[in-house]
Amino acid sequence: MERTKRRLLILLVPVCCLFYLSQHHRVFFAQGTFNFGSKLLDTDTLEDPVHGGVNATLGFGAVVAVSHASSPRREGLLWAAKLTGVEITIPPQPQWTEDDLQAFKSKKSSKIDRGSALAWMGHLNALRWFLSTPFETALIIEDDVDLSLHLPSQITLASHALRTLLTPTATLSIPNTTINTDPHFWAAPSTWEILWLGHCNDAASPHHILTHPSLAYPDPHMPPLSSIAAPASDLLRSFNLSDTRLVYKSYWPLCTFAYAVTRASAARILSAYATEGPDGCVAYDVRMLEACRDHGWKCWTVAPELFHHMAGKSEIAALNDVQAKNGSDNKGAQRQEETERRGPSVNIECAARNEGLWVDKEDTEGRRVMLEKVREAGRKGECFVGERGQRTLAGMH
Numbered sequence: 001m002e003r004t005k006r007r008l009l010i011l012l013v014p015v016c017c018l019f020y021l022s023q024h025h026r027v028f029f030a031q032g033t034f035n036f037g038s039k040l041l042d043t044d045t046l047e048d049p050v051h052g053g054v055n056a057t058l059g060f061g062a063v064v065a066v067s068h069a070s071s072p073r074r075e076g077l078l079w080a081a082k083l084t085g086v087e088i089t090i091p092p093q094p095q096w097t098e099d100d101l102q103a104f105k106s107k108k109s110s111k112i113d114r115g116s117a118l119a120w121m122g123h124l125n126a127l128r129w130f131l132s133t134p135f136e137t138a139l140i141i142e143d144d145v146d147l148s149l150h151l152p153s154q155i156t157l158a159s160h161a162l163r164t165l166l167t168p169t170a171t172l173s174i175p176n177t178t179i180n181t182d183p184h185f186w187a188a189p190s191t192w193e194i195l196w197l198g199h200c201n202d203a204a205s206p207h208h209i210l211t212h213p214s215l216a217y218p219d220p221h222m223p224p225l226s227s228i229a230a231p232a233s234d235l236l237r238s239f240n241l242s243d244t245r246l247v248y249k250s251y252w253p254l255c256t257f258a259y260a261v262t263r264a265s266a267a268r269i270l271s272a273y274a275t276e277g278p279d280g281c282v283a284y285d286v287r288m289l290e291a292c293r294d295h296g297w298k299c300w301t302v303a304p305e306l307f308h309h310m311a312g313k314s315e316i317a318a319l320n321d322v323q324a325k326n327g328s329d330n331k332g333a334q335r336q337e338e339t340e341r342r343g344p345s346v347n348i349e350c351a352a353r354n355e356g357l358w359v360d361k362e363d364t365e366g367r368r369v370m371l372e373k374v375r376e377a378g379r380k381g382e383c384f385v386g387e388r389g390q391r392t393l394a395g396m397h
């Protein structure tokens with residue numbers, strides 16, 4: 001008897017879930033009026049046209065890249081940004097000294113290696129830069145992330161889903177030909193602290209989705225379900241969804257590829273995680289995961305992610321990373337990552353850092369032609385892959 005009941009419950013869960021999601025689908029598709037500025041975007045005259053109603057900073061005050069002066073990935077990132085019409089700010093990083101490093105590290109129980117410590121300090125520097133500006137929000141990205149040539153459209157949909165989820169009274173429509181100048185493009189900054197737009201899998205279970213605020217929304221610019229990495233693909237399959245992303249209360253968000261902050265949350269990170277901490281910690285993203293998972297920060301995840309590290313590393317390796325990072329030592333995993341041959345970026349449709357799209361910086365005419373081809377394809381909602389095909393650009397050639 002008891003057993004039958006339990007089985008029934010298990011069977012009921014996905015059904016309820018589907019019902020819940022389909023309800024939200026309906027909400028999402030509902031049409032309404034939108035009342036933001038009526039300035040039409042002329043994609044032919046703008047120097048950096050951005051499609052789909054989002055501005056060049058993706059609806060944030062700024063898109064801020066963590067990148068040190070000699071990073072070999074910087075040029076690749078800037079070209080990808082140019083191709084997608086995204087405006088990126090790279091705050092200068094100080095020349096960290098040995099004293100800076102020692103002041104950062106735990107005196108007694110340090111667990112962090114040098115590279116991870118410097119990366120962490122780079123994130124803190126980006127957050128401090130953001131707080132030195134008047135902006136309300138910022139998207140922090142790492143300089144080796146890949147992103148889709150259709151990012152602006154993906155962003156429009158993701159922000160719309162988040163607004164719908166966090167601000168139920170928001171007007172329901174997908175802006176298309178006008179730039180959305182709503183100051184709460186990403187919902188009111190009081191309703192969230194961290195938005196995980198780029199991560200290496202926030203492995204929520206269907207149960208988590210069911211028991212926390214969540215929303216499914218269609219996105220035409222996604223890899224086919226068969227090319228999406230687990231566990232995001234499993235999650236979609238469990239809801240019988242494809243061409244659909246989910247926004248949900250973060251569960252276990254790992255890898256700080258791209259995350260948005262508000263002024264309040266940036267200050268909170270700087271106050272809570274400005275150093276390795278007395279007990280030691282292997283990496284910044286572990287602390288960020290803990291903030292969301294263990295300390296009740298208001299974190300929201302988009303899955304599958306919109307930004308992903310370029311390295312074509314297996315999800316098994318990513319999971320090993322999780323385990324290693326959860327434990328004590330992730331040096332091995334990191335080194336493996338660095339030496340791995342670049343493949344197509346995980347979960348990124350029509351990748352902007354595809355090697356076939358690279359044109360040397362000095363070749364201004366080549367760059368002009370490439371930009372034209374990419375934008376021409378973009379206007380038709382197509383993907384321009386380039387002559388060399390779909391491999392990923394490491395940054396320098």
Ligand SMILES: *[C@@H]1O[C@H](CO)[C@@H](O)[C@H](O)[C@H]1NC(C)=O
Nearest residue numbers: 055057059060181182183185
């Ligand atoms: C982009 O849009 C956001 C949200 O409307 C706004 O806060 C920001 O100032 C805009 N940025 C630019 C450069 O127009």
Ligand SMILES: *[C@@H]1O[C@H](CO)[C@@H](O)[C@H](O)[C@H]1NC(C)=O
Nearest residue numbers: 052173174175176177379381
């Ligand atoms: C946006 O505009 C394009 C072209 O005008 C149209 O094909 C597409 O369906 C529109 N998208 C939405 C979500 O309204």
Ligand SMILES: *[C@@H]1O[C@H](CO)[C@@H](O)[C@H](O)[C@H]1NC(C)=O
Nearest residue numbers: 014015018238239240241242
């Ligand atoms: C899942 O999707 C397939 C194909 O669209 C459909 O045939 C099937 O009935 C769906 N299953 C559920 C449980 O909705």
Ligand SMILES: *[C@@H]1O[C@H](CO)[C@@H](O)[C@H](O)[C@H]1NC(C)=O
Nearest residue numbers: 319321322323324325326327
């Ligand atoms: C990570 O660590 C926590 C606490 O030490 C533990 O409960 C959890 O099972 C660990 N997870 C993995 C994947 O090792």
